[in-house]
Amino acid sequence: MSADPSQFEEPILRIRKQIEELSAQEPEPARLAEIAELQSKLTKVSSEIYSKLTPWQKTLVARHPQRPYTLDFVSLLFEDFLEVHGDRKFGDDAAVVAGLASFRGQACAVVGHQKGRNTKEKVIRNFGQPRPEGFRKALRVMKMAAKFKLPVFSFIDTQGAYPGVGAEERGQAEAIAVNLREMAALPVPIVVTVLGEGGSGGALALGVGDRVNMLEYSVYSVISPEGCAAILWKSAASAPEAAAAMKITAQDLKRLGVIDEIVPEPVGGAHADPAKAGELLSPYLEKAMKELMKLKPALLLEERYKKFRKMGFYEKG
Amino acid sequence: MAWFRKEKKPKEAVEKQTAIPEGLWIKCDECKEVIYRKEVEANLNVCPKCGYHFRLTARERFEILFDDNKYKEFAGDVRSGDPLEFRDTKRYRDRLKVYQQRVGTGDAVLCAEGKLDGMNVVICAMEYAFMGGSMGSVVGEKITQAIERAIDRKEPVIIVSCSGGARMQEGILSLMQMAKISAALARLSDAGLPFISILTDPTTGGVTASYAMLGDLNIAEPKALIGFAGPRVIEQTIRQTLPEGFQRAEFLVEHGMVDLITPRVEMKPALSRFLRFFLQKA
Numbered sequence: 001m002s003a004d005p006s007q008f009e010e011p012i013l014r015i016r017k018q019i020e021e022l023s024a025q026e027p028e029p030a031r032l033a034e035i036a037e038l039q040s041k042l043t044k045v046s047s048e049i050y051s052k053l054t055p056w057q058k059t060l061v062a063r064h065p066q067r068p069y070t071l072d073f074v075s076l077l078f079e080d081f082l083e084v085h086g087d088r089k090f091g092d093d094a095a096v097v098a099g100l101a102s103f104r105g106q107a108c109a110v111v112g113h114q115k116g117r118n119t120k121e122k123v124i125r126n127f128g129q130p131r132p133e134g135f136r137k138a139l140r141v142m143k144m145a146a147k148f149k150l151p152v153f154s155f156i157d158t159q160g161a162y163p164g165v166g167a168e169e170r171g172q173a174e175a176i177a178v179n180l181r182e183m184a185a186l187p188v189p190i191v192v193t194v195l196g197e198g199g200s201g202g203a204l205a206l207g208v209g210d211r212v213n214m215l216e217y218s219v220y221s222v223i224s225p226e227g228c229a230a231i232l233w234k235s236a237a238s239a240p241e242a243a244a245a246m247k248i249t250a251q252d253l254k255r256l257g258v259i260d261e262i263v264p265e266p267v268g269g270a271h272a273d274p275a276k277a278g279e280l281l282s283p284y285l286e287k288a289m290k291e292l293m294k295l296k297p298a299l300l301l302e303e304r305y306k307k308f309r310k311m312g313f314y315e316k317g
Numbered sequence: 318m319a320w321f322r323k324e325k326k327p328k329e330a331v332e333k334q335t336a337i338p339e340g341l342w343i344k345c346d347e348c349k350e351v352i353y354r355k356e357v358e359a360n361l362n363v364c365p366k367c368g369y370h371f372r373l374t375a376r377e378r379f380e381i382l383f384d385d386n387k388y389k390e391f392a393g394d395v396r397s398g399d400p401l402e403f404r405d406t407k408r409y410r411d412r413l414k415v416y417q418q419r420v421g422t423g424d425a426v427l428c429a430e431g432k433l434d435g436m437n438v439v440i441c442a443m444e445y446a447f448m449g450g451s452m453g454s455v456v457g458e459k460i461t462q463a464i465e466r467a468i469d470r471k472e473p474v475i476i477v478s479c480s481g482g483a484r485m486q487e488g489i490l491s492l493m494q495m496a497k498i499s500a501a502l503a504r505l506s507d508a509g510l511p512f513i514s515i516l517t518d519p520t521t522g523g524v525t526a527s528y529a530m531l532g533d534l535n536i537a538e539p540k541a542l543i544g545f546a547g548p549r550v551i552e553q554t555i556r557q558t559l560p561e562g563f564q565r566a567e568f569l570v571e572h573g574m575v576d577l578i579t580p581r582v583e584m585k586p587a588l589s590r591f592l593r594f595f596l597q598k599a
Binding site: 163165170178181207222233242245247305308 | 544573
């Protein structure tokens, strides 16, 4: 089991390096032609590799260290983002960001998990694993949105809720549970997008909405492939098998009726071209917002209830 | 003939069906006293020496809570499919069959209606012997049906949790049951109807992080393990041994997450009193 995406991305990285080296030299016509040729080769190789990713490889892409995070998408797609802090109960959790912003001229609220890019940032963001304060902060801002009749955009990207002593003491389970109940009844549109990792209850705590979309190479699961493998295969090394068995990719979830749409990513994944990833996501957010803002709150809530009510698979008799 | 015969292992690792083994005498898990079995049973499966609460089956739970052990089960025809065609070292479908035959509850929860001290109530009791009481589509569907039935009939809901959390073999569909049940509970609450959550040993993971924590009252049995992350996961994360009593019912009361701890023998009278207040029958 390799947990490093650079293994299957190796051919892509090699071509990219060649392009970089050539670009650093004098721009002679022959060289420019060579670069152009390499560019088209890069596109071809990337799309070839990415069209054949296994569920485990998609997991690694979803966790890619260069993958755009919530705040990257916020700065690409929203204007005037004003972040607010704290749950007004205990503290501020940097693993969740929340605030107000403008999207296509519409005032709205934004909540989302936030991972860190470098070591220092990762520690501050607690690797994107929220404590109860994070979930409560998000809920506070969502309720604010409801009060002022603003739509909510929620972005999911977490390995899961943080399993720590303090988090348990302060009611990790209660914080998640309350978010599920309150989001089910929030009388404004909620548009959810899974950007990278949708890790279990910590993801779902921001994931109850009227539209739930996933980026093409994101994953969403009840437990991490490593966690599932450790329990059912008795070894975390069986994570690739667990990833396949649990059906965690955007394509699987669409088939299972859990999500609405798959948002395409640029060739070679969102990390290959974050700006393009934003461009591709934007129309999905806009479409969802426009459709949902036409609905009266009672109908909106009725439809949201039905959406989750029918999830699951069982037989009769 | 061989001198030594290889001992045959049972085909499926046998989970504790109930914590009470067969036989006239049993040993308490907590105080290690050997006690006369009948004496324990007469005491609602609580150790008469130290008060340790043995795990109950769903039907034993009903027997304690419903008047005269009279109740009507419903939604019993909801059965697990195998939506993911899941297979680890064994097929999920085969695992289900083994548990269905051995435990006899169809899946990990039973739902019933009847009277509690004369009041109509809907009770869901989880069955730990069925795959660790794990919540998949069936548990989610049955509990949601139970809540919707209670809304229709304007009755209170009591859910007795006993579960390791969401069922991995149904993947994301198990996770979504948390949202489904919580949404139904929001409606129950809007209808002004009581929901009492009873947390028994163990209640962890997705069950705690959804309905088990959403009661108008969260009532725990003494010393029940209650938490989101399991203690082993936390120990691996923080690389420290957890203190004695961490995530036990008493710890949750201390941290404000559970309303009260009620020993099993006092559970029904306590429920009756609370429901009378809620329904203004006091």
